Amino acid sequence: MTIMTYSAAAKAALAEEMRRDPYVWAVGEDLGRGGVFGQYAGLVEEFGPDRISDAPISEAAIMGACVGAAMTGTRPVVEMRFSDFALCAVDELVNQAAKARFMFGGQSKVPLVVREPIGMWRSSAAQHSQSLESWYAHIPGLVVVCPSTPADNKALLKAAIRCDDPVVYMEHKNLWPMEGEVPDGEILLPFGKARQVQQGGDITMVSWSAQVHVCAEAAKSLAAEGIGVDLWDLRTLWPWDREAILTSAAKTGRAVIVHEAVQVGGFGAEIAATIAEHTGARVSRLGAPRAPIGYAPPVENAVRVTASQIVAHARTALNG
Amino acid sequence: MSSLRNTDIARLRAHHRLMWRIRKLEEAALRGLKAGVVLGAIHPSIGQEAVAAGAVGNLRRDDILLSTHRGHGHTLAKGADSEAMLRELFGRVGGTCGGKGGSMHIADFSVGMLGANGVVGANIVIAAGSAHAIKLRGEDRVVCCIFGDGAINRGPFLEGLNWAAVFKLPVLFVCEDNGFAATTRTSTMTAGGGPAVRAEAFGIPATLVDGNDVQAVDEAAARLIGEIRAGGGPRFLHAKTYRLTGHTGVDPAAYRPAAEVEAARMLEPILRCAEVLRSAGLSEAELEADRGAAEAEMDIAYEAAFAAPYPGPEEAFRDVQDAGSPEEVAF
Numbered sequence: 308m309t310i311m312t313y314s315a316a317a318k319a320a321l322a323e324e325m326r327r328d329p330y331v332w333a334v335g336e337d338l339g340r341g342g343v344f345g346q347y348a349g350l351v352e353e354f355g356p357d358r359i360s361d362a363p364i365s366e367a368a369i370m371g372a373c374v375g376a377a378m379t380g381t382r383p384v385v386e387m388r389f390s391d392f393a394l395c396a397v398d399e400l401v402n403q404a405a406k407a408r409f410m411f412g413g414q415s416k417v418p419l420v421v422r423e424p425i426g427m428w429r430s431s432a433a434q435h436s437q438s439l440e441s442w443y444a445h446i447p448g449l450v451v452v453c454p455s456t457p458a459d460n461k462a463l464l465k466a467a468i469r470c471d472d473p474v475v476y477m478e479h480k481n482l483w484p485m486e487g488e489v490p491d492g493e494i495l496l497p498f499g500k501a502r503q504v505q506q507g508g509d510i511t512m513v514s515w516s517a518q519v520h521v522c523a524e525a526a527k528s529l530a531a532e533g534i535g536v537d538l539w540d541l542r543t544l545w546p547w548d549r550e551a552i553l554t555s556a557a558k559t560g561r562a563v564i565v566h567e568a569v570q571v572g573g574f575g576a577e578i579a580a581t582i583a584e585h586t587g588a589r590v591s592r593l594g595a596p597r598a599p600i601g602y603a604p605p606v607e608n609a610v611r612v613t614a615s616q617i618v619a620h621a622r623t624a625l626n627g
Numbered sequence: 628m629s630s631l632r633n634t635d636i637a638r639l640r641a642h643h644r645l646m647w648r649i650r651k652l653e654e655a656a657l658r659g660l661k662a663g664v665v666l667g668a669i670h671p672s673i674g675q676e677a678v679a680a681g682a683v684g685n686l687r688r689d690d691i692l693l694s695t696h697r698g699h700g701h702t703l704a705k706g707a708d709s710e711a712m713l714r715e716l717f718g719r720v721g722g723t724c725g726g727k728g729g730s731m732h733i734a735d736f737s738v739g740m741l742g743a744n745g746v747v748g749a750n751i752v753i754a755a756g757s758a759h760a761i762k763l764r765g766e767d768r769v770v771c772c773i774f775g776d777g778a779i780n781r782g783p784f785l786e787g788l789n790w791a792a793v794f795k796l797p798v799l800f801v802c803e804d805n806g807f808a809a810t811t812r813t814s815t816m817t818a819g820g821g822p823a824v825r826a827e828a829f830g831i832p833a834t835l836v837d838g839n840d841v842q843a844v845d846e847a848a849a850r851l852i853g854e855i856r857a858g859g860g861p862r863f864l865h866a867k868t869y870r871l872t873g874h875t876g877v878d879p880a881a882y883r884p885a886a887e888v889e890a891a892r893m894l895e896p897i898l899r900c901a902e903v904l905r906s907a908g909l910s911e912a913e914l915e916a917d918r919g920a921a922e923a924e925m926d927i928a929y930e931a932a933f934a935a936p937y938p939g940p941e942e943a944f945r946d947v948q949d950a951g952s953p954e955e956v957a958f
């Protein structure tokens with residue numbers, strides 16, 4: 308075990324994979340100076356500017372070029388800086404990367420990882436704060452990963468780099484400095500296996516990314532009231548661990564899905580519907596209001612899903 | 628023209644054959660469209676065959692080609708099998724993409740053809756990236772990227788050319804300028820001096836060529852591909868041509884005067900190539916043999932493709948993705 312930050316864990320994962328496979332390379336704006344969050348710091352010194360490559364501010368070209376590069380015998384790690392900016396490259400991701408394998412009848416896979424940092428982070432306002440994971444879960448061909456801990460960020464990024472599918476890899480900006488134990492040695496996590504954060508018999512709670520930690524805080528308060536929360540960190544949205552979640556929901560009979568993203572059309576709706584279809588459990592979800600994210604703290608906080616809201620929501624779910 | 632050397636004549640004859648094969652393939656496709664055998668939209672390149680033959684003909688088999696929605700000619704020129712192509716257009720088993728792509732997504736990776744594209748201009752950045760991978764891998768292959776004159780108004784044109792120039796990548800950009808973007812005369816919607824001027828603004832040397840003169844396209848492409856393979860970085864070829872058919876197989880192209888089309892018909896590339904060959908001493912019988920052989924090939928390919936079955940519904944769930952494949956969980 309080594310104590311590492313979420314950011315350093317991802318860097319270690321990338322460095323290990325780049326040492327292992329000479330055709331893994333990363334490209335994005337400012338990577339030569341460590342990337343905008345420092346998550347690439349020091350890598351250019353080891354791997355050189357061809358494999359830790361700078362890029363023009365051309366998100367469509369960064370993503371599109373990586374589609375071509377992935378179909379020509381390399382495994383690019385694509386840095387989009389913010390998931391908000393990745394919207395400038397949606398055609399390249401959705402129409403090209405996600406479709407090439409199918410529409411060309413399996414002649415080629417597109418093994419790339421798109422890193423798209425998500426989430427609210429210090430008054431970053433409407434264009435630097437969004438959580439858009441459900442958009443990509445909607446697209447056949449894509450894998451969607453949302454790690455919540457340093458250990459997962461290492462093991463899931465390694466798995467993403469080795470995956471032959473295009474992987475949308477969404478790190479949460481607020482988690483970069485988070486420290487945690489990371490197992491030593493070569494650890495890869497399979498996609499579609501949720502992590503049980505804590506066991507409890509009264510209510511199933513499902514979340515992912517930074518919101519898992521808010522749920523854990525809420526679960527602590529609920530425990531003080533004698534309410535046992537079965538808390539799950541989904542880790543990956545596509546594929547997602549239906550088996551674990553359905554089993555838990557069937558057991559507790561009540562499930563709540565909590566996410567930072569806007570509730571309307573969020574991935575919580577998909578999980579809630581699946582639970583409702585397959586178990587007798589009562590389901591509900593809690594996400595952000597359908598409003599842009601504001602700059603001033605009171606405005607920003609108004610759309611944040613907080614621990615106290617989760618506690619209140621869980622109480623209602625249990626009593627209703 | 629009668630001063631053509633024997634090697635030149637043989638090369639030009641090969642272009643003549645290839646252009647006829649492209650023409651006959653597309654005539655077969657149009658016939659299929661009328662008969663309801665071609666199921667989706669097709670974009671014929673009739674009248675533009677010299678660009679495919681002259682430019683793509685200079686690529687090695689292991690070089691890479693990225694094309695557009697109007698890509699049948701490019702694909703055939705890269706070496707794809709005509710029957711497999713017609714099977715693809717008919718949506719049948721044994722199509723280059725197993726019948727899952729159709730005309731607008733035709734691809735044959737076995738000959739380095741990495742796909743037509745249904746999104747105008749999208750192939751430009753993909754081509755740049757393919758060339759980027761070639762450079763990273765230290766190979767001497769080149770990428771050829773063909774797009775229309777309409778595509779130069781999309782962002783990926785700017786982003787892809789800048790990318791190729793910045794990273795000094797081995798890619799030949801070919802603007803196949805047929806004067807139209809669907810029903811719109813491209814000149815009415817394009818500011819400035821056009822494709823070559825834009826390329827040169829990025830420091831990419833650009834060559835303008837008569838895209839209906841297969842010899843001219845061939846010579847220009849040979850020179851540019853040579854420069855690229857020698858490590859010179861990207862090059863740009865602007866080939867002016869004319870689309871003799873409508874935008875799609877069902878477009879009557881009523882937005883342009885008949886006289887303009889008739890005038891263009893007199894300048895179409897197969898006619899012009901045949902004239903040069905004739906003046907170099909080829910007989911009518913030889914020229915006719917090229918046409919006839921192409922027609923026979925495509926007739927046979929048509930019948931074989933027509934006889935092939937459709938893929939089964941299980942193909943809907945195959946080759947989507949490894950993790951979370953719909954073969955395991957579709958909903």
Ligand SMILES: Cc1ncc(C[n+]2csc(CCOP(=O)(O)OP(=O)(O)O)c2C)c(N)n1
Binds near residue numbers: 697746774779809874
């Ligand atoms: C991004 C995008 N916008 C619009 C279309 C619809 N469309 C298909 S072909 C075409 C015209 C393209 O013109 P050009 O690039 O000159 O190629 P050409 O058809 O002349 O070969 C249009 C507008 C599309 N396929 N993709």
